[in-house]
Amino acid sequence: MTDATSQGGSRPNARPTTSLTAVGSRTKKRNASEKRFRAYGLAAIGTGLFFLVVLLSAIVSNGSSAFMQTFIEVPVYLDPAKLDKNGNRDPEDIAKVSTFGYSPLIQNAVFEQVQDKGIATEYDDAGDMKALISASAAAQLRDRVIANPDLIGETVDFQILASSRVDGYLKGRVSRDSITQDKNIDAGHLDLVDALREDGTVHKSFNFAFITGADASESRPEQAGLGVSMLGSFFMMLVVLFLALPIGVAASIYLEEFAPQNKFTDFIEVNISNLAAVPSIVFGILGLAAFIQFAHLPQSAPLVGGLTLTLMTLPTIVISTRASLKAVPPSIRDAALGVGASKMQSVFHHVLPLAMPGILTGTIIGLAQALGETAPLLLIGMVGYIATNYPDGVISGFLSPNSAMPAQIYEWAKRADPAYYERAWGGIIILLVFLLVMNVIAIILRRKFERRW
Amino acid sequence: MQSVKLAASALAIAAVSASAAAARDNVQVAGSSTVLPYASIVAEAFGENFDFPTPVVESGGSSAGLKRFCEGVGENTIDIANASRAIRDGEIETCAANGVSDIIEVRIGYDGIVFASQQTGPEFTAFEPSxxxxxxxxxxxxDGELVANPHNTWADFxxxxxxxxxAAFIPGTKHGTREVFEEKVLLQGCEDTGAMEAMVAGGMSEDDAEDACMAVRTDGKSVDxxxxxxxxxxxxxxxxxxxxxxxxAFYENNTDKLKVATMSGVEPTTETIAEGEYPVSRPLFFYVKKAHIGVIPGLKEYAEFFVADEIAxxxxxxxxxxxxxxxxxxxxxSKISNEETMGSNM
Structure with a gap:
């Protein structure tokens, strides 16, 4: 054939002679455009990866310092003359001494430590040590004394938090230049910190309190932690799981297996698909109107947050559940019906177990989305300074005011003290770890239980 | 179907237990974002030193806080509203209409408003209201004529x-700070530059002239x-x-980035504001619902603690x-310990 075409000149009206092995210009064009398209695709993926790397490195470099914290280790003399004036160790009398009575003890202790170590300093008054010490130290001391009044009169070793300025200095956030205008700390204090650091009184170590602790006020960022808001998120996720999963699965089973195909069910289907795309803030204002203003549920409670997020997560769960129900082949239903099962038996004994991995994946993805959601929480009062109290039981976990992880991060990012900025980034790392874990669980479940037909 | 029933009953139980547990034992506070840091510092120390649970403090703005405060009396309403301005007559009326007639007004101190620029920027070190x-x-x-603002650079005038x-960044109109900025800076500057006189001479009533004085240019040089x-x-x-x-307070926490300007030659510090020398300042308040004292545990103690010498x-x-x-x-x-309400000393 090749010979025939190449010698085609002998035939009238023959097509121009080309070889299959030689590449024609049109083929070249098509190949070139495919190459270009591949390059575009690679460029797109490359850009995406680049931004991902930039984002992750920004988060890690800004936030990792939040996991370390500066502590001061110092022996404190618990002066009976100040803490127990009547000398009878009566717990009620001891409780009357407020944290303001404890601060001078700590300042004295740090000052004595400085003098014992023979560190030369321009300060000659224990009150000047205030700039080094976190305001939380007094409360820490007081709690320990109230728990164990026998400590009064003894010298006890304490590990107290350093103030946020000192912490910032060790982390490089605060420099000698930047504090020239700062009335909270002077260069002399930094000299002192350098000296104390050398002999080990001041040291940096891993900050468990950041993961387990409660939020703090603006005057003591060094004490703030994400623990309480983590519990708030946990209780919210419980509400979402125990409401959205049964309601969502029931709705999808009915729509998929039992509902007649008519205009009404079409209408419902269209609406569910649309609800999944509704901005989350809309659910927030719905939650405000329905749960707080109409049902008078308590403001800022994880229960209300959970209910609001349930509304938001429902469409996601319904859509993924219906998709996985659809993926179960009709032959399975037919076989069940064929051997005499009722419609309900065929669904609950055969279809639902086969669809379960898909349903669980959808639910976990929906939960992960709800965990990171901030906008609806703004409207139901979960943003703002929320108490430092841990919930003291399951019921108060649902009902007493709390924050949620993303709301807490937003709150920290707003605060004036730059130390909170670092904590906001640190909080994002923890949140991302949670999301990653949830997504990994979803992938494992899918891998393990997925069936192909 | 069973799971539907289950879900419905779970919802019902949740709702019932929520309303039953609404008998709350913590103080609830909402209002001005300027007062929020102070209130949270006090709430934290209060929780440490008393047996009462730490009060819950939310922000949202002075007006929003007072609106919630005036919604009525009862455990579903807040106990204290923080405000960066005094309560208005209209708000007192709304309160009274909803049954909140006894309000204790507490002034916690003053807040200065400062003008600051980048630490390394141009030399903005001294301003006059004008x-x-x-x-x-x-x-x-x-040149003696009232014209639409033609100035492009600071050196122009x-x-x-x-x-x-x-390029100025000023608080938006929903902030209490904006009101102070308008009254203490713009209005003052308007009088100082003679613009006010020119407006009145141009046939405006005094009220209209004041409003015109507080109008900010809209050509993008001032950003809300x-x-x-x-x-x-x-x-x-x-x-x-x-x-x-x-x-x-914000400036003092960010002195490494910001450089403050004097106003009429006075540097803003806590001292100059306390002595009344620095002109742009305002009082901060919180308002306590008297009907809740004795009902919500710790409410009066919190209010007293807030203004105690060792705190405020x-x-x-x-x-x-x-x-x-x-x-x-x-x-x-003494006003708090005697529970003096706003009506009783008017």
Missing amino acids: DLYNALAEQVVV NADLPDVEI IDGDYTETLARIDSNPNGIGVFGL GPDGPLANYGLVSDPELADTQ
Whole structure:
């Protein structure tokens, strides 16, 4: 054939002679455009990866310092003359001494430590040590004394938090230049910190309190932690799981297996698909109107947050559940019906177990989305300074005011003290770890239980 | 179907137990974002030192807080509203209409409003109200004539100021700070530059002239910031020529990035504000619902603790954070212990 075409000149009206092995210009064009398209695709993926790397490195470099914290280790003399004036160790009398009575003890202790170590300093008054010490130290001391009044009169070793300025200095956030205008700390204090650091009184170590602790006020960022808001998120996720999963699965089973195909069910289907795309803030204002203003549920409670997020997560769960129900082949239903099962038996004994991995994946993805959601929480009062109290039981976990992880991060990012900025980034790392874990669980479940037909 | 029933009953149980447990034992506070840091410092110390649970403090703005405060009496309403301005007559009426007739007004101290720019930016070190008026007002006086603001750079009207383009970031209208800025800076500048006189001479009534004085130019040289001071700070960070309006406490926490300007030759510090020398300041308040005292545990103790000398006094943690303590704190303390309401001393 090749010979025939190449010698085609002998035939009238023959097509121009080309070889299959030689590449024609049109083929070249098509190949070139495919190459270009591949390059575009690679460029797109490359850009995406680049931004991902930039984002992750920004988060890690800004936030990792939040996991370390500066502590001061110092022996404190618990002066009976100040803490127990009547000398009878009566717990009620001891409780009357407020944290303001404890601060001078700590300042004295740090000052004595400085003098014992023979560190030369321009300060000659224990009150000047205030700039080094976190305001939380007094409360820490007081709690320990109230728990164990026998400590009064003894010298006890304490590990107290350093103030946020000192912490910032060790982390490089605060420099000698930047504090020239700062009335909270002077260069002399930094000299002192350098000296104390050398002999080990001041040291940096891993900050468990950041993961387990409660939020703090603006005057003591060094004490703030994400623990309480983590519990708030946990209780919210419980509400979402125990409401959205049964309601969502029931709705999808009915729509998929039992509902007649008519205009009404079409209408419902269209609406569910649309609800999944509704901005989350809309659910927030719905939650405000329905749960707080109409049902008078308590403001800022994880229960209300959970209910609001349930509304938001429902469409996601319904859509993924219906998709996985659809993926179960009709032959399975037919076989069940064929051997005499009722419609309900065929669904609950055969279809639902086969669809379960898909349903669980959808639910976990929906939960992960709800965990990171901030906008609806703004409207139901979960943003703002929320108490430092841990919930003291399951019921108060649902009902007493709390924050949620993303709301807490937003709150920290707003605060004036730059130390909170670092904590906001640190909080994002923890949140991302949670999301990653949830997504990994979803992938494992899918891998393990997925069936192909 | 069973799971539907289950879900429905779970919802019902949740709702019932919620309303049953609404008998709350913590103080709830909402209102001004300027007062929020102070209130949270007090709430934290209160929780440490008393057996009562830590009060819950939310922000949302003075007006929003007072609105919730005036919704009525009962455990579903807040106990205390924080405000960066005094309560208005209209709000007192709304309160009274909803049954909140006995309100205790507590002044916790003063807050200064400062004008600051980038630490390394141009030399914005001294302002007069007239400078800010000339830079930001809608209509200014040029050569004795009232004209739409033609100034592009600060040096256009005051040769002592840097020759850079005007860029100011001022609080949006929902902030209490804006009101103070308008009254204490723009209005003052309007009178000082003679614009007020020119407006009245032009046939305006005095009220209309005051309103016109407080109108800010809309050609983009002055930007309203509706967010927090952190947003203003971010704008200043990216604009070396920018001037921002901040609270004194915020400035004192960010002295490494910001440089403050004097107003009428007075530097803003807690001392100059306490003595009344620095002109741009305002009192901060919180309002207590008297009907809740004795019902909500710890409410009165919290209010007393807030204005105690060791908290709100000149050496307390609030002053450390940037609050200008009130010289008449003792009066406020006795007012709370006697539970004097607003009507009783009017």
